[in-house]
Amino acid sequence: MSWHGISTVARLELRQRARASKWVVVLAIWFAVIALVSVLSYLALNDPDARSGAAMYDVVIFFVLGLGMLVVPSLTATSINGDREHGVLATLQTTLLTSADLVLGKLLAAWAISGAFLVTALPFLAWAWVEGGVSVGRILLAVVVLLLVLAVVCALGLMFSTLTARPVASAVLTYLALGALVFGTVIGFGLSAFLVNKEETVRVYGIPNDFFDQNEPTYDANGNFVPGAERVPTKADCVEHDETRNVTHTERIWWMLPLNPFVVVADAAPSEPPANPDQGMGFTPMRWISEGSRAARVGETTELRQECWVDGPAGQQPVDPNAAAAKDAAVWPFGLVFLLLAGGGATAVAERRLRTPIRRLPNGTRIA
Known part of the structure; x- marks a missing residue:
C-alpha cells in the first residue's frame, strides 16, 4: 500500500x-x-x-x-x-x-x-x-x-x-x-422502553395528592360553584412525600440512540439556546434530538424530585435536576x-x- x-x-x-x-x-x-x-x-x-x-x-x-x-x-x-x-x-x-x-x-x-x-x-x-x-x-x-x-x-x-x-x-x-x-x-429504543418501565416508589418534594382531595371545588345543591371554598396551593404546602409512579429507565437502553447518524450529528453541534429564556426556541430539530438523547442517557433521577411547581419568594420555579445533569451527558x-x-x-x-x-x-x- x-x-x-x-x-x-x-x-x-x-x-x-x-x-x-x-x-x-x-x-x-x-x-x-x-x-x-x-x-x-x-x-x-x-x-x-x-x-x-x-x-x-x-x-x-x-x-x-x-x-x-x-x-x-x-x-x-x-x-x-x-x-x-x-x-x-x-x-x-x-x-x-x-x-x-x-x-x-x-x-x-x-x-x-x-x-x-x-x-x-x-x-x-x-x-x-x-x-x-x-x-x-x-x-x-x-x-x-x-x-x-x-x-x-x-x-x-x-x-x-x-x-x-x-x-x-x-x-x-x-x-x-x-x-x-x-x-x-x-424503533428499537421505542419498543425497548416498554421493557424497562415499571412501577416504583419515588420521593417527591411538591404538593401531595391529598391536598387537592381536601380542597376540591364545592358546589351547592343546585350545582352552582361556591367560590372561596377551595384554597390555591402555595410554596408552604410543598412537603416531601412518597408516590408510586411508572418509571422508565432509559439509562439502560440509551446506547441505541448514538448508533443513529442523525443523533450523532444533532448532538455534536446543536443550535445554541436563546440568550433570553423567554425567547422562543423556534424550529430547531437538532436541539430537540440532542436534548432528548441526553435526557435518555441520564434517565429519571433517583434523588429527591423537585416538583414544587408554584412560585417561590422571588417568583422562580425550581430547577429540574434531570435537565441540569443532561446538559453534560453528551452521546x-x-x-x-x-x-x-x-x-x-x-x-x-x-x-x-x-x-x-x-x-x-x-x-x-x-x-x-
Missing part, C-alpha cells in the same frame, strides 16, 4: 465520474434543492422571536445528511462489482496496485465527491450564521462530523460492493444497513466512535475481499 497507488486509483475514479455529465446535473439539482429549502425556511421563520438563523442551520444540516445518505451510497455500492462486471477490476489487479490501494483509492474518491456535495451547502450555512442563533464553531464541528459520517456511508457501500456479485444487490444491502441505523435504532462521542469502527471494519472487509489470488468467486462472475 502506498499513497501513490491510492491517489492513482482516486484520480481514475474522479476522472471517470467527471466524464459522466449526469454528476454535474445531480450537483446542480442538489444545490437548487438546498437553496429552495433554505429560502423557504427563511421565509417561514423570518421572525426575531423564532430565531430563523438557528432554524435554517438545523434544516440545512439535516437536509444535507438526509440527501447524502440517499445519494452517497450510489458512489460506492456499485464500485467494485460494477468494475468486475465490466472486466475492469481484473485489469487493475494485474498491476502493482495492492488491494488496499484499490479500496482506499475508491473510498477517497467517493468521499471527495460527497465532500463536494457538502461544500455546496456552505453558503447557506453562512447565511444561517448571519441570521444569528448559531456560532462558527458549531457550524465547523457539524461539518466535520457530517464529513466523517458520510465517509462511513461510503465505506459501508464499498464493503457490500465486494460481498455481492450484482450491483443491484449491493445497493439494496447498503440502503437496508443505513435504514437499520436510522430507523431501526429509533455523540459514543456514536461517532461506533460509526468510525463500523467504517473501519467495512473497509477491512472490502480490502480482504479484493486480495489476489482469488480462490473462489460466485457462479457467473466475470473475471476479465
Whole structure:
C-alpha cells in the first residue's frame, strides 16, 4: 500500500465520474434543492422571536445528511462489482496496485465527491450564521462530523460492493444497513422502553395528592360553584412525600440512540439556546434530538424530585435536576466512535475481499 497507488486509483475514479455529465446535473439539482429549502425556511421563520438563523442551520444540516445518505451510497455500492462486471477490476489487479490501494483509492474518491456535495451547502450555512442563533464553531464541528459520517456511508457501500456479485444487490444491502441505523435504532429504543418501565416508589418534594382531595371545588345543591371554598396551593404546602409512579429507565437502553447518524450529528453541534429564556426556541430539530438523547442517557433521577411547581419568594420555579445533569451527558462521542469502527471494519472487509489470488468467486462472475 502506498499513497501513490491510492491517489492513482482516486484520480481514475474522479476522472471517470467527471466524464459522466449526469454528476454535474445531480450537483446542480442538489444545490437548487438546498437553496429552495433554505429560502423557504427563511421565509417561514423570518421572525426575531423564532430565531430563523438557528432554524435554517438545523434544516440545512439535516437536509444535507438526509440527501447524502440517499445519494452517497450510489458512489460506492456499485464500485467494485460494477468494475468486475465490466472486466475492469481484473485489469487493475494485474498491476502493482495492492488491494488496499484499490479500496482506499475508491473510498477517497467517493468521499471527495460527497465532500463536494457538502461544500455546496456552505453558503447557506453562512447565511444561517448571519441570521444569528448559531456560532462558527458549531457550524465547523457539524461539518466535520457530517464529513466523517458520510465517509462511513461510503465505506459501508464499498464493503457490500465486494460481498455481492450484482450491483443491484449491493445497493439494496447498503440502503437496508443505513435504514437499520436510522430507523431501526429509533424503533428499537421505542419498543425497548416498554421493557424497562415499571412501577416504583419515588420521593417527591411538591404538593401531595391529598391536598387537592381536601380542597376540591364545592358546589351547592343546585350545582352552582361556591367560590372561596377551595384554597390555591402555595410554596408552604410543598412537603416531601412518597408516590408510586411508572418509571422508565432509559439509562439502560440509551446506547441505541448514538448508533443513529442523525443523533450523532444533532448532538455534536446543536443550535445554541436563546440568550433570553423567554425567547422562543423556534424550529430547531437538532436541539430537540440532542436534548432528548441526553435526557435518555441520564434517565429519571433517583434523588429527591423537585416538583414544587408554584412560585417561590422571588417568583422562580425550581430547577429540574434531570435537565441540569443532561446538559453534560453528551452521546455523540459514543456514536461517532461506533460509526468510525463500523467504517473501519467495512473497509477491512472490502480490502480482504479484493486480495489476489482469488480462490473462489460466485457462479457467473466475470473475471476479465
